[in-house]
Amino acid sequence: MATKSTSSPIAQSPTAELNGNVASGVMSYLGFTVLLLQVGIVPQLPAIGRQLHLSVGDVSWVLTAELLAGAVALAVFSRLADLFGKRRIMAVCLAVALAGALLGAVTKDVTVLLIARALMGAQAPMLALPEALASDTMRPDKARFTITTIHAGNSVGVAGGLLLGALVGAGGRDYHLYFWVAVATLALGLLALLMVRESPYRATGRIDVSGAVLLAIGLxxxxxxTSKGPTWGWASPQVLLLIIGGLGVLVVWVTVQHRVASPLVDLALLRRTATRTPIIVVFLIAFGIYGAISAVARFSQTNPAVAGYGFGYTPTDGWLFAVPVAIGGLAAAALLQPLGKRIGFAGAAAVSVVCCTIAYFTLAIAHSTFEPMMLSLAIYALGNTMGLAASQVIVARSVPPSQSGVALGLTAIVYAVGNSLGTTAVGVFFASNTAAGGTFPAPSAYTLSFVVCGACTLVATLFAWQAHRTGTDAAAPSPVKQ
Structure with a gap:
């Protein structure tokens, strides 16, 4: 077996603080844009289907293309960022995504549109690399604040995406307007990145090409x-082959990572409680995110005159849900730092997932009433934002700067897989429990979905509380001086 290079979880030699308030604002903006553009495309799918004469199944590839490309980009670019510089690779990611947005803005060809969306998936590493760069180049308190505001930017980005979708979709506007907004958004982010300084830390080794290929195929x-199960059928040979084959490839990938000298992902990170526990918490939080949100969206858009439940909203009415999500995210930014200082960031993560649990169980009981639904969304956004930010703070402080990109990239990959599995579970609940002649999910399917999502965050509470009790978030010192 090859002897692979490992790094101690102790921070490297301290340097002067490289980035300050301006950089913090830029990174928070990048956190905002990644969710703005991911969510903003969803309300455009019906218009894309109409204008390009696509079926519902075919138009879903517009979303799937970015999802798949983003998962691969997270795995590969996170490692490249540790090797060649986080700011440099962030610029590459934004440039590739910008090229995709430009391509989408000028094409009316379906194949080219899918290529454009795949290129926009290069923006996905913005879910990890800004946090890693902040951890490398800022004082501990400033880094924690920046990571928190990045996640608050994510929540505001979700709200902004709902608003963007409503504005572009209003009056039957051409969906190309979304791509022009994306062009402006990404170009501004690329220019703003000039005001951020590079991390001085580099990992040693090389890029593990075989590991990258295996991880890409498996993911x-x-x-x-899981994304095509609802349309192709969960028992279809294609879906079973993809899921079972993908899991098999991932098992092979794990074996390869243990044997190569310079692995794509140092799986030793998962043997450390300080990184393993928050990553588990991230997975359990992520499981409920899109599952619950898709359930809320579907319920609210169901016609009560036909199904006997729902609010009868149009897709453009989704802007209503932007308000509580934005409020919850901003409240999290204000609360996490003082809460983390008082009870530790593992303790803050425990509090946050309790908030998520309360929100999901409230939705299970009272999702048919508008006011409790809106309040639950605000509580969910508060808990979700705090939980993900606190978990990433713990992970970032528990690894050396030369591994921060891979560690946070792994967290983001787990987040993406959790999202996919949660959405899949909700899809199964809806498909197997129908009403009104099989056209709509039965009301009990919504209740079950929210209860399962709440159960996941309840389990996450136990992990986070155990980490708090054992002092897991007493992580390594910062690489920058106070």
Whole structure:
């Protein structure tokens, strides 16, 4: 077996603080844009289907293409960022995504549109690399604040995406307007990145090409299989082959990572409680995110005159849900730092997932009433934002700067897989429990979905509380001086 290079979880030699308030604002903006553009495309799918004469199944590839490309980009670019510089690779990611947005803005060809969306998946590493760069180049308190505001930007980005979708979709506007907004958004982010300084830390070794290929194939298989299950059928040979084959490839990938000298992902990170526990918490939080949100969206858009429940909203009415999500995210940014200082960031993560649990169980009981639904969304956004930010703070402080990109990239990959599996579970609940002649999910399917999502965050509470009790978030010192 090859002897692979490992790094101690102790921070490297301290340097002067390289980035300050301006950089913090830029990174928070990048956190905002990645969710703005991911969510903003969803309300455009019906218009894309109409204008390009696509079926519902075919138009879903517009979303799937970015999902798959983003998962691969997270795995590969996170390692490249540790090797060649986080700011440099962030610029590459934004440039590739910008090229995709430009391509989408000028094409009316379906194949070219899918290529454009795949290129926009290069923006996915913005879910990890800004946090890693902040951890490398800022004082501990400033880094924690920046990571928190990045996640608050994510929540505001979700709200902004709902608003963007409503504005572009209003009056039957051409969906190309979304791509022009994406062009402006990404170009501004690329220019703003000039005001951020590079991390001085570099990992040693090389890029593990075989590991990258295996991880890409495995992730694409699992994510494609779970995303297409509702339309192709969960028992269809294609879906079973994709999911089982993808899982098999991932098992091979794990074996390869243990044997190569310079692995794509140092799986030793998962043997450390300080990184393993918050990553588990991230997975359990992520499981409920899109599952619950898709359930809320579907319920609210169901016609009560036909199904006997729902609010009868149009897709453009989704802007209503932007308000509580934005409020919850901003409240999290204000609360996490003082809460983390008082009870530790593992303790703050425990509090946050309790908030998520309360929100999901409230939705299970009272999702048919508008006011409790809106309040639950605000509480969910508060808990979700705090939980993900606190978990990434713990992970970032528990690894050396030369591994921060891979560690946070792994967290983001787990987040993406959790999202996919949660959405899959909700899809199964809806498909197997129908009403009104099989056209609509039965009301009990919504209740079950929210209860399962709440159960996941309840389990996450136990992990986070155990980490708090054992002092897991007493992580390594910062690489920068106070």
């Amino acid at each position: 694409v298989g699992v994510l494609l299989g």
